[in-house]
Amino acid sequence: MRDVLLVALREFRQIVATRGFWVMLLIVPLAIGVSVLVSSRFAPSPSVAYVLVDESGRLESRLEQRLERDYQRQVLRELATYVERWQLGAVDPAAPWAQRGSWLVEPELSRFVDQGGAEAALQRLRPSIPAEAPEFELPERLYHRFSPPAELATTEDPEAFGEAITPLMKEEIETASGKMPLALAIYIPENFGASAAAARVWTNGRFNSGLLNVVQDELTKELQLGVLQASGVGSETATQVQSLAAPIIITEPAAGEERGFFATRSVIPVALMYLLMITAITTGSMMLQGLIEERSNKLLESVLACIHPSALMNGKLLGLGGVGLGIILVWAGCAVAAALSSSGAIADALRMSIEALDQPWMWGAMIFYFLAGYLILSTIFLGIGALSDSMQDAQSYLGPVLLIFMLPLIVMMQASLRDPNSTVTQVLSWIPIYTPFAMLTRLGSGVSLAELIGTTVLVVLFIAAQLIVLGRLFQASVLNAGKPSLRDIIAMMKARAT
Amino acid sequence: MPAEGGDNLNRAILSFESVTKRFGDFTAVHELSFAVQEGGVFGFLGGNGAGKTTSLRMALDILRPSEGRIEVLGRIPSRENAAEIGFLPEERGLYRNMKVLDTVVYFGRLKGMEPGAARKSALELLERFGLADRTKSPVGKLSKGMAQKVQLATALVNSPRLLLLDEPFSGLDPVNQTILEDAITDAARNASTVVFSTHVMQHAERLCDRLLLLAQGRKVFDGTKDEARAALPSRLTLTSRLDPASLPSVSEARLVWSHDDGWAEYQVELRPGSEPGELLETCTQQGFALRSFDITRPTLHEVFIHFVGAEQEIVR
Numbered sequence: 001m002r003d004v005l006l007v008a009l010r011e012f013r014q015i016v017a018t019r020g021f022w023v024m025l026l027i028v029p030l031a032i033g034v035s036v037l038v039s040s041r042f043a044p045s046p047s048v049a050y051v052l053v054d055e056s057g058r059l060e061s062r063l064e065q066r067l068e069r070d071y072q073r074q075v076l077r078e079l080a081t082y083v084e085r086w087q088l089g090a091v092d093p094a095a096p097w098a099q100r101g102s103w104l105v106e107p108e109l110s111r112f113v114d115q116g117g118a119e120a121a122l123q124r125l126r127p128s129i130p131a132e133a134p135e136f137e138l139p140e141r142l143y144h145r146f147s148p149p150a151e152l153a154t155t156e157d158p159e160a161f162g163e164a165i166t167p168l169m170k171e172e173i174e175t176a177s178g179k180m181p182l183a184l185a186i187y188i189p190e191n192f193g194a195s196a197a198a199a200r201v202w203t204n205g206r207f208n209s210g211l212l213n214v215v216q217d218e219l220t221k222e223l224q225l226g227v228l229q230a231s232g233v234g235s236e237t238a239t240q241v242q243s244l245a246a247p248i249i250i251t252e253p254a255a256g257e258e259r260g261f262f263a264t265r266s267v268i269p270v271a272l273m274y275l276l277m278i279t280a281i282t283t284g285s286m287m288l289q290g291l292i293e294e295r296s297n298k299l300l301e302s303v304l305a306c307i308h309p310s311a312l313m314n315g316k317l318l319g320l321g322g323v324g325l326g327i328i329l330v331w332a333g334c335a336v337a338a339a340l341s342s343s344g345a346i347a348d349a350l351r352m353s354i355e356a357l358d359q360p361w362m363w364g365a366m367i368f369y370f371l372a373g374y375l376i377l378s379t380i381f382l383g384i385g386a387l388s389d390s391m392q393d394a395q396s397y398l399g400p401v402l403l404i405f406m407l408p409l410i411v412m413m414q415a416s417l418r419d420p421n422s423t424v425t426q427v428l429s430w431i432p433i434y435t436p437f438a439m440l441t442r443l444g445s446g447v448s449l450a451e452l453i454g455t456t457v458l459v460v461l462f463i464a465a466q467l468i469v470l471g472r473l474f475q476a477s478v479l480n481a482g483k484p485s486l487r488d489i490i491a492m493m494k495a496r497a498t
Numbered sequence: 499m500p501a502e503g504g505d506n507l508n509r510a511i512l513s514f515e516s517v518t519k520r521f522g523d524f525t526a527v528h529e530l531s532f533a534v535q536e537g538g539v540f541g542f543l544g545g546n547g548a549g550k551t552t553s554l555r556m557a558l559d560i561l562r563p564s565e566g567r568i569e570v571l572g573r574i575p576s577r578e579n580a581a582e583i584g585f586l587p588e589e590r591g592l593y594r595n596m597k598v599l600d601t602v603v604y605f606g607r608l609k610g611m612e613p614g615a616a617r618k619s620a621l622e623l624l625e626r627f628g629l630a631d632r633t634k635s636p637v638g639k640l641s642k643g644m645a646q647k648v649q650l651a652t653a654l655v656n657s658p659r660l661l662l663l664d665e666p667f668s669g670l671d672p673v674n675q676t677i678l679e680d681a682i683t684d685a686a687r688n689a690s691t692v693v694f695s696t697h698v699m700q701h702a703e704r705l706c707d708r709l710l711l712l713a714q715g716r717k718v719f720d721g722t723k724d725e726a727r728a729a730l731p732s733r734l735t736l737t738s739r740l741d742p743a744s745l746p747s748v749s750e751a752r753l754v755w756s757h758d759d760g761w762a763e764y765q766v767e768l769r770p771g772s773e774p775g776e777l778l779e780t781c782t783q784q785g786f787a788l789r790s791f792d793i794t795r796p797t798l799h800e801v802f803i804h805f806v807g808a809e810q811e812i813v814r
């Protein structure tokens with residue numbers, strides 16, 4: 001055991017002394033940090049501008065009211081989420097923002113607007129908002145009306161209007177709320193509604209169906225209103241008919257049961273799966289290089305004169321495991337530090353993913369599968385090292401082995417984007433070399449106890465078998481020079497230690 | 499530590515009993531038996547492929563013999579013995595990125611030393627080998643000779659009772675060869691038993707007390723240096739007036755050079771078992787006029803060629 005520790009310590013130091021190790025250690029948190037930062041800070045705003053020329057005067061106010069109502073709906077939805085997140089519902093349990101589904105219910109939305117919207121609500125909430133909660137931020141408005149240059153505003157000819165407006169749609173324009181693309185231009189002719197008098201719409205090519213649907217919807221309603229009125233329905237009744245919405249009562253799942261929760265709960269295990277792949281392959285190749293160095297310059301003989309080959313092998317695995325664990329600890333430290341120190345979207349997401357792992361066994365399972373996957377891969381790398389005299393030799397084994405290893409995992413990752421419990425993932429859970437990866441992918445979305453225990457037993461047995469075979473390979477081949485044939489390799493794997 | 503009683507002095511520190519090692523169909527070592535007594539320097543001589551490295555590896559339990567029995571330090575070979583053994587393998591290599599001092603300490607630790615003792619011993623050795631100012635350099639930055647000295651230090655760091663050196667002189671310049679020879683004699687003086695393999699006879703000549711000669715996996719000679727020389731007839735050059743062929747112990751006399759004044763130089767081979775001294779005595783008694791009488795003892799090199807060449811004849 002003492003020998004194993006000595007070797008492990010040396011291997012650990014050797015890997016930690018390489019530049020590659022530090023690059024990997026730093027680049028992952030850095031890359032994640034930067035990408036989150038970039039996507040949150042510099043992501044293009046979804047806001048777009050539109051131009052409306054309404055010669056008929058029938059759409060203008062309708063559209064504006066509709067867009068405002070849709071916006072308030074969005075505000076109510078986000079406010080309700082915020083209230084739930086910071087447990088502020090008790091301030092006024094009857095308020096529209098105290099219920100999570102109220103944004104879907106028209107009377108509730110009206111009540112929210114009538115009560116003064118977000119501003120009034122926040123005034124009531126403010127005394128109860130905990131200090132660590134960030135300020136509630138109003139959602140961005142998606143559609144901004146842009147007043148066209150005067151000479152376009154009064155044009156009578158839709159063709160001329162279109163011709164004049166299209167150049168503006170090619171790039172971003174300056175509006176009162178900043179630069180944004182001009183996505184839609186709408187022209188309503190004076191005689192809109194008469195036969196063959198269609199509304200005209202120009203887009204900038206990036207089809208903005210949300211706004212277009214709203215426009216079409218409101219125009220349709222306007223026409224329906226005309227028809228209703230023409231058939232003798234009073235204008236008040238007609239308006240009522242139009243705003244009729246079937247009453248529905250919406251029940252949303254409580255936190256912890258919804259899909260979104262499973263997704264949150266999967267964040268850390270799945271991230272761990274990716275990190276496992278990165279670390280195991282990088283540190284594995286570092287150690288492979290080290291072993292080949294020892295083999296090619298006959299260093300092994302000096303070492304093997306002092307310690308048993310199995311101590312050397314176990315020491316290497318242990319050292320490598322230490323490196324893997326160290327990396328994970330550093331990354332976990334970075335994550336926790338980020339979660340604690342900043343209060344942005346990253347920190348929130350992190351905090352939520354950590355809180356979602358509410359059952360202690362999940363942490364145990366995560367660590368087990370991580371270490372198991374690490375050990376399985378490291379053992380494969382060591383086996384290759386024991387058979388290779390040069391990096392070139394090693395490449396010729398490594399290529400096919402990595403292919404066999406990675407292909408199913410790539411298929412699995414694709415499939416698990418849609419469903420973490422896809423058939424591929426379930427099948428791979430029972431093939432030991434893939435088990436840790438598949439199980440980490442599935443861990444957040446619910447696995448049965450039977451699966452947990454079954455795969456754990458399988459993985460443990462597999463690792464034990466791997467270690468025995470590796471031990472034989474080590475014993476038989478570390479001092480042999482030259483590339484053994486497949487038959488030699490099989491013979492070595494079978495041979496008991498002499 | 500060496501045992502005190504005279505009885506123990508005769509105990510073998512390394513012994514092979516009918517040891518055979520086969521690699522597949524190929525027999526690398528064939529029924530080899532010998533014993534190395536504690537103390538002194540033992541030469542393990544033989545040509546390329548004679549089985550020297552294979553035998554040393556078996557003594558270290560890196561390889562297991564196919565047949566026969568080996569004892570090292572009174573025990574069967576195992577890593578348990580590592581603490582009392584120093585080993586310098588034939589093909590040298592160290593961790594290139596590791597610092598010189600760390601390397602030596604690491605091997606000391608692998609051989610069971612405590613960190614403090616390993617460090618102290620390592621520093622002393624490096625000092626002695628003139629590497630005191632390089633303790634912090636990575637091994638990869640050293641010259642080949644320096645690296646070999648570091649490797650020798652890794653073998654010596656635990657003050658081994660048994661020092662096994664496989665071709666220790668290869669690749670060293672004359673200065674470093676001298677340093678190594680000194681290190682070997684020092685080690686032998688400090689109660690270590692040194693076994694070293696070589697096919698360069700000059701080193702064996704200078705260092706060994708006893709030697710073993712291997713040819714193609716078989717023992718062809720085992721004994722002291724003098725016994726080895728005695729196995730070959732001495733060569734004699736003498737200057738006389740008469741042909742020495744008629745003298746009793748002479749088997750052959752070859753005329754090398756005839757002087758004008760009647761004296762002639764002969765190279766004489768003696769019958770096996772006869773001593774040059776006896777011949778000189780005979781000459782004096784018989785009044786056989788001599789002007790010069792030079793005895794040339796055979797070198798180990800000649801002994802080596804004699805045995806190894808002969809063995810190869812037999813095998814062919």
Ligand SMILES: Nc1ncnc2c1ncn2[C@@H]1O[C@H](COP(=O)(O)OP(=O)(O)OP(=O)(O)O)[C@@H](O)[C@H]1O
Pocket residue numbers: 479480521524525526544545546547548549550551552553588697
């Ligand atoms: N692992 C092995 N597998 C097969 N044959 C081997 C192996 N090791 C050594 N041999 C063979 O055994 C014979 C003896 O080899 P060994 O290395 O012991 O010779 P040596 O006396 O050390 O020679 P040298 O002076 O060249 O180092 C050689 O013919 C060699 O090819």
Ligand SMILES: [Mg+2]
Pocket residue numbers: 550551552588664
């Ligand atoms: Mg050799």
